[in-house]
Amino acid sequence: MHLDDMPEFWPTQQTVPNERWVFISRSNAYQCNEISQVCLQMHSDNNEMLKVLILYRKEELSPKNLQNRPETVPTPVGDCDMIRLGKGNLMKMKALLVFVVLLVTVCRGLDNGLARTPPMGFNSWERFRCVTDCDQFPDTCISEKLYKRIADLMVSEGFVDAGYEYVNIDDCWMAKTRDENDRLIGDPERFPSGIKALADYMHSKGLKLGIYEDFGTETCGGFPGSEFYLKTDAQTFADWGIDLLKLDGCYSFTHDMPVGYPTMEHFLNETGRPMLYSCSWPAYFYPKIPDYDKISTSCNIWRNYADVQDSWDSVLGIMNFYGKNSGNFSAKGGPGHFNDPDMIIVGNYGLSYDQQRVQMAIWAIIAAPLFFSTDLATIKPESKALLLNKNVIAVSQDSLGIEGELAFSLNDVQIWIRRVKPEGSIAFAIVYTGTGGTPKLIQIQCASLGMIKKGVPYSVMEVFDGKHMGLYKATDMFNATVNPTGVFFGRATILG
């Protein structure tokens, strides 16, 4: 029996409690011996159940077990294939669940009108992590005070004017349990006014509020996950006035993601509130290559790779991952949907000034979301200037929405190129990854930097300083002296 041929609704047997159940996802069959808390949740909402395909064996349903469950469970049968049931303890099968509705959702694609250019804003995670001790760290713990403080600085320091609009709460904002209506609530001590009040505050400042949840049973920080509450949570976020959802993937199975993440997309769309949808889905597949076609039609932005850490090694590691472009994911980016190499760490502890410039240049070249994660109260002026640099932001926000790529690398030199407006123009970055101490003179033909139209002059600008470098043609040589772990960031506007 193919999935498409299976009944569309939950069988009536669902209403019989305390019996032996079998729940079936598109890839596995599991059973419950009795209606556990989780089973009841599923049972209580037929429609939701039809779309939520992530179910587990009974013995895995305790929170403790769910934390430690292995990533490998009984052999999947593949997308849209026959459902095969296990043996032995599956004898008392009560229900077969099929979810044609979901397939329709997946194929509909993302259409929320958001992220026409890479989104810009603040995210708390890289810098502020999961600090919940507000006695010890009153200014930096995850609390409404932190987000209001950052928001105020984003307004007063020119970040809003520069285009940064999202204030993203990351993990650890929640109370440890849901309320009596199964709805999430903010930690009452750290978010005494509630998340809706915080969203209202952001909106009053011309900002938007993003929030974090997790596709699994818990967030990475151990707070309640959305796995069996997707619809409820989507509605909660909409009710609060949330503008962005980052859905992480801890405590879940990767084989459930190709169905589950689109399911959340469906619920978000159902609320009627445009919420930018940030998926961690492909990152959990690494080093396997996920289905980027599916991802790019369900998510506005998606994390492909490991979290950025506060180090040059981390930034360079991400660059090298994007440089390889396994699965050609950069081709899936465009207005409305972009790959996300993770936060901008400019202004923190681990990068030199030159390394901060590299991150800004490459993130702009690859049309990455620009979510900085730093404390604007203590940021150094030169780092702040990088974040606010209008020419860098102009490359990032170029309306063609084309994701740039690593054109080539030779020894310790990398050339990155992005096509920008007006058509035929390019932005390019020459990165020198050497640590030999002295700047390197790099001499390269302009055609290798993307100025490929023969005989036509390009006007080249150094992006950070806006300095005009002169007119160049494809066959001319371009000379750049690049600092160790530094970059020359250029923009070549075609004049022909």
Next chain:
Amino acid sequence: MHLDDMPEFWPTQQTVPNERWVFISRSNAYQCNEISQVCLQMHSDNNEMLKVLILYRKEELSPKNLQNRPETVPTPVGDCDMIRLGKGNLMKMKALLVFVVLLVTVCRGLDNGLARTPPMGFNSWERFRCVTDCDQFPDTCISEKLYKRIADLMVSEGFVDAGYEYVNIDDCWMAKTRDENDRLIGDPERFPSGIKALADYMHSKGLKLGIYEDFGTETCGGFPGSEFYLKTDAQTFADWGIDLLKLDGCYSFTHDMPVGYPTMEHFLNETGRPMLYSCSWPAYFYPKIPDYDKISTSCNIWRNYADVQDSWDSVLGIMNFYGKNSGNFSAKGGPGHFNDPDMIIVGNYGLSYDQQRVQMAIWAIIAAPLFFSTDLATIKPESKALLLNKNVIAVSQDSLGIEGELAFSLNDVQIWIRRVKPEGSIAFAIVYTGTGGTPKLIQIQCASLGMIKKGVPYSVMEVFDGKHMGLYKATDMFNATVNPTGVFFGRATILG
């Protein structure tokens, strides 16, 4: 026959040219079929020959072969053991050379009155390398202009007042060939006034001039090495008014170093001019542990490990090497003779501000020479302030001259401790190597930071800012919030 029993002087056969020769060092026997250029050099100075024990097989004497010669040659027979001759092509042995004089030199120990505290100054290598193209890089190529420029800034910007006194020329300063008297000369285009004039210039500014040579046949950059010209070169440096010699170890055999480096010490002393003697000797033994007793009696400072590069990975790698303290080398340091973990790279491209603080703190704790390698014309104010920080320098220059050590490390936290004046006081560094983005609260008992005298109060100061942190006793807890890849640098002065 033991070395001590062998004749002290070169046999008379030396004067017969174009014959087959065998030259013997303490560890190997080699021959020449004819008097080559190198053989003639050795032949021309009996006394020097008695002390220069580094000779090679004839087939290795061409410059090309010397560049590529392997590190392993016929089996050494060990220090002070019987000399064994090879077979076959050693049949026409003409001479046996023994070098009792040298052994006396080795045992005499270093006594030039220098480096009573770790030397401070500038060295060009890490930042300026071997750039010899002064057309392309007029301000930063290795030239008298560069050293004068840096010297002038050291005076005007307060570096001389802060204690920095050496201006060290590193590699690539020479003409490609020696002059008609076999003496080294500076590259005539880049050092048109000559090195003596540059030394005079430094002295007129209250500075000292250091210079670089190599123990092997070539410098690492391919300029003439000292191997068979040690005495000549020592005298040349003295004649020029040089104040420091860094003797590198490219293009030489490690098994010759335990004799050859002390030989150069002997020649330096013979000139009568105090020249601080910086040996790269042990660095070429890594990962083997060299004879630190011998090194510490022959050299004022000595490089133990790989060159520092412009990266946090490099600085952390050096710290970890020193932390292990293999062979207990830190015990060999003291007034007159210090381990050298290489240059301070503060002010360059690869380190964040916090990482720069770590290098300053740890280099001060381990009583390292403070040779910065940066361009004082372009250094950022916060980096300059680190180099000039009086409290950091006070720890570095503490007259007890005790080298601090890594007391212990736990996960991503390292505790480094140095005993300083007044007796019983300590300087300590708490390094957090994590890259997790948010500062770490470290709570540690004061005894673990070196405040071990029970019941006696210590006055603790944060070194960089000079902030008084309070009074602490051994059993008190000390709390420090340390940035990622950052440091808390404290000084605890005993009050009891």
